[in-house]
Amino acid sequence: xxxxxxxCVNGLALGSVYALAAIGFVxxxxxxxxxxxxxxxxxxxxxxxGVGMITQGALPLGLxxxxxxxxxxxxxxxxxxxxxxxxxxxxxxxxxIGTVAIGxxxxxxxxxxxxxxxxxxxxxxxxxxxxxxxxxxxxxxVMVVAVTAxxxxxxxxxxxxxxxxxxxxxxxxxxxxARLMGLPVNRxxxxxxxxxxxxxxxxxxxxxxxxxxxxNMGDPIALKAFAATIIGGFxxxxxxxxxxxxxxxxxxxxxxxxxxxxxxxxxxxxxILFLLVRPQGVFGERIQDRG
Amino acid sequence: MTxxxxxxxRLALAAALAPALPATTxxxxxxxxxxxxxxxxxxxxxxxxxxxxSLRMAExxxxxxxxxxxxKIRIVFEDTQASNSTAVNAFMKLAQETKPAFYFLSSYxxxxxxxxxxxxxxxxxxxxxxxxDVVAEQGNEWMFRIRPADSVAARGMVTAATTIxxxxxxxxxxxxxxxxxxxxxxxxxxxxxxxxxVVGMEAYGQNDKDFSAQMLSLRAKGADVLVxxxxxxxxxxxxxxxxxxxxxxxxxxxxxxxVPAALQLLSPADLVNVWGVVDAxxxxxxxxxxxxxxxxxxxMFGTDADPYGLAYYDGALIMAxxxxxxxxxxxxxxxxxxxxxxxxxxxxxxxxxAKGNGVRDLAVVKAKPGTKTLELVQTVKVD
Numbered sequence: 001x002x003x004x005x006x007x008c009v010n011g012l013a014l015g016s017v018y019a020l021a022a023i024g025f026v027x028x029x030x031x032x033x034x035x036x037x038x039x040x041x042x043x044x045x046x047x048x049x050g051v052g053m054i055t056q057g058a059l060p061l062g063l064x065x066x067x068x069x070x071x072x073x074x075x076x077x078x079x080x081x082x083x084x085x086x087x088x089x090x091x092x093x094x095x096x097i098g099t100v101a102i103g104x105x106x107x108x109x110x111x112x113x114x115x116x117x118x119x120x121x122x123x124x125x126x127x128x129x130x131x132x133x134x135x136x137x138x139x140x141x142v143m144v145v146a147v148t149a150x151x152x153x154x155x156x157x158x159x160x161x162x163x164x165x166x167x168x169x170x171x172x173x174x175x176x177x178a179r180l181m182g183l184p185v186n187r188x189x190x191x192x193x194x195x196x197x198x199x200x201x202x203x204x205x206x207x208x209x210x211x212x213x214x215x216n217m218g219d220p221i222a223l224k225a226f227a228a229t230i231i232g233g234f235x236x237x238x239x240x241x242x243x244x245x246x247x248x249x250x251x252x253x254x255x256x257x258x259x260x261x262x263x264x265x266x267x268x269x270x271x272i273l274f275l276l277v278r279p280q281g282v283f284g285e286r287i288q289d290r291g
Numbered sequence: 292m293t294x295x296x297x298x299x300x301r302l303a304l305a306a307a308l309a310p311a312l313p314a315t316t317x318x319x320x321x322x323x324x325x326x327x328x329x330x331x332x333x334x335x336x337x338x339x340x341x342x343x344x345s346l347r348m349a350e351x352x353x354x355x356x357x358x359x360x361x362x363k364i365r366i367v368f369e370d371t372q373a374s375n376s377t378a379v380n381a382f383m384k385l386a387q388e389t390k391p392a393f394y395f396l397s398s399y400x401x402x403x404x405x406x407x408x409x410x411x412x413x414x415x416x417x418x419x420x421x422x423x424d425v426v427a428e429q430g431n432e433w434m435f436r437i438r439p440a441d442s443v444a445a446r447g448m449v450t451a452a453t454t455i456x457x458x459x460x461x462x463x464x465x466x467x468x469x470x471x472x473x474x475x476x477x478x479x480x481x482x483x484x485x486x487x488x489v490v491g492m493e494a495y496g497q498n499d500k501d502f503s504a505q506m507l508s509l510r511a512k513g514a515d516v517l518v519x520x521x522x523x524x525x526x527x528x529x530x531x532x533x534x535x536x537x538x539x540x541x542x543x544x545x546x547x548x549x550v551p552a553a554l555q556l557l558s559p560a561d562l563v564n565v566w567g568v569v570d571a572x573x574x575x576x577x578x579x580x581x582x583x584x585x586x587x588x589x590x591m592f593g594t595d596a597d598p599y600g601l602a603y604y605d606g607a608l609i610m611a612x613x614x615x616x617x618x619x620x621x622x623x624x625x626x627x628x629x630x631x632x633x634x635x636x637x638x639x640x641x642x643x644x645a646k647g648n649g650v651r652d653l654a655v656v657k658a659k660p661g662t663k664t665l666e667l668v669q670t671v672k673v674d
Contacts, residue, residue: 255495
């Protein structure tokens with residue numbers, strides 16, 4: 001039982017990070033129709049923003065987190081201005097290829113700036129262990145789950161209880177109608193990229209102490225977050241959360257109770273199954289419903 | 292002499308193309324060109340950078356010692372990234388444009404396997420550091436391995452687990468690639484032969500970051516020693532997560548988890564109850580040449596050297612000695628290396644067998660209590 005609890009908590013922590021990255025996917029896709037294949041590199045950049053501020057810049061943790069997230073917000077603005085705006089009238093495939101290319105650029109820029117050696121990013125809860133039902137749980141893993149839950153709540157409030165969020169949803173539904181209603185469409189689109197970058201930044205800061213920071217960490221995150229988004233439903237916030245948690249739990253419970261050699265088959269097998277049988281995912285909108 | 296328009300045009304064309312002249316032309320001017328295909332970008336660059344640095348250091352040292360018969364060597368690098376096709380392209384680029392007298396290939400076996408047929412066609416000697424036994428089993432007479440083969444490393448790890456730690460119920464955790472799977476299979480057979488069959492074997496993917504399921508599974512099966520086949524970063528993560536999971540059994544890890552790039556991620560507490568079976572024990576106490584190498588490397592590149600890089604440095608010195616003795620003729624140089632026995636390198640005593648394997652010794656190390664300083668437990672020679 002202790003091992004099961006251990007695996008569930010670790011799976012939830014892992015799934016929370018996938019969920020945050022998947023929410024970044026969803027926010028950008030819902031607002032702009034773009035599948036951002038650089039999403040994994042956004043998370044990697046978030047981790048390295050933390051490395052730059054905390055490990056190398058020697059800022060205190062709180063200040064370092066704030067500075068890293070500010071840097072990620074700025075990156076979101078730059079991405080919107082330098083990548084999305086010039087490409088937005090291009091065919092979708094061009095934009096997708098653009099995000100893949102910018103992901104490669106980001107990875108190599110970080111490699112050139114920080115080198116190939118990985119870094120250890122500290123956690124405010126370093127070294128604190130909790131014993132739950134005989135399982136040894138790191139306090140950081142519990143914090144990851146808690147922070148993710150808090151962020152999900154805040155995102156829900158933003159989208160469903162504030163004028164800003166309702167405006168973003170309106171733009172996501174129909175850009176032209178939103179423009180005719182007088183909404184500042186470009187500002188709201190920019191905000192979507194900023195939000196996605198900041199969420200990726202938080203995911204990166206949470207991941208750093210768990211995984212170490214290295215320039216290649218983005219790809220596996222992107223793959224798992226993409227699987228989570230497909231399973232949960234593209235464009236669906238609850239879908240991204242459920243999909244992320246499913247992938248995280250499937251990864252660890254599958255490795256333990258099915259086979260460690262075939263554990264990824266469970267998440268990616270489920271993704272393929274959804275693509276074949278229910279392409280809109282568990283919570284996703286039907287494709288023809290979107291304006 | 293009358294300058295016609297045609298002559299002027301030819302001269303202009305020659306001047307314009309001069310920077311793009313093939314390296315062979317440069318070689319004729321004096322330098323002996325050596326090709327090196329190593330991963331300098333991408334996921335494998337963590338180790339690839341060590342090869343690059345060590346070869347640059349060797350190039351400098353060989354030239355400072357008078358080069359080869361008064362000619363300097365120049366190592367031309369091409370990036371293999373983490374892809375077999377890129378490795379082949381990098382090799383072909385060197386083969387066609389640079390035409391080196393000797394090659395250093397990467398330490399990744401699948402890249403070595405991909406390049407091997409092209410090397411055989413060209414017929415120029417090469418050194419490589421990929422560990423998979425299958426590379427040598429192919430019988431490519433131009434390829435010489437400058438690190439212990441994976442089967443040698445696996446046997447060394449089994450020796451450490453059974454003789455030092457007295458393992459009765461070993462468990463194996465391995466990275467799911469040619470290195471990990473190959474090493475794990477050899478180790479399992481060795482444990483079986485020693486009368487201590489493994490209680491479980493668990494795998495993880497190269498991109499995996501959480502190993503709790505695999506480690507808990509092995510603990511549940513009653514493993515009394517955990518044997519790890521890993522790469523640097525995942526090795527460090529494994530050791531750290533083992534402590535977080537409060538695993539009590541001793542761990543025997545392969546070389547990669549204790550290279551400087553991985554060690555800097557760990558705390559002394561992460562290394563308690565951990566034994567490493569490393570390619571070479573790199574400490575100044577080993578001798579003057581090791582001290583000199585370790586200290587100069589740190590001074591030149593600002594980081595600590597690892598045993599993989601040292602293998603390339605030793606390899607370059609072997610190449611240089613061969614060139615001085617028998618010249619640049621590929622067949623003569625190949626034969627000289629193939630006949631080498633008991634060549635005293637810094638990291639190993641090299642001697643190549645019929646399949647081109649040059650190293651059969653390893654070192655078992657352990658961190659001094661409360662520190663990350665590794666000390667030698669014993670050396671292991673596998674026949």
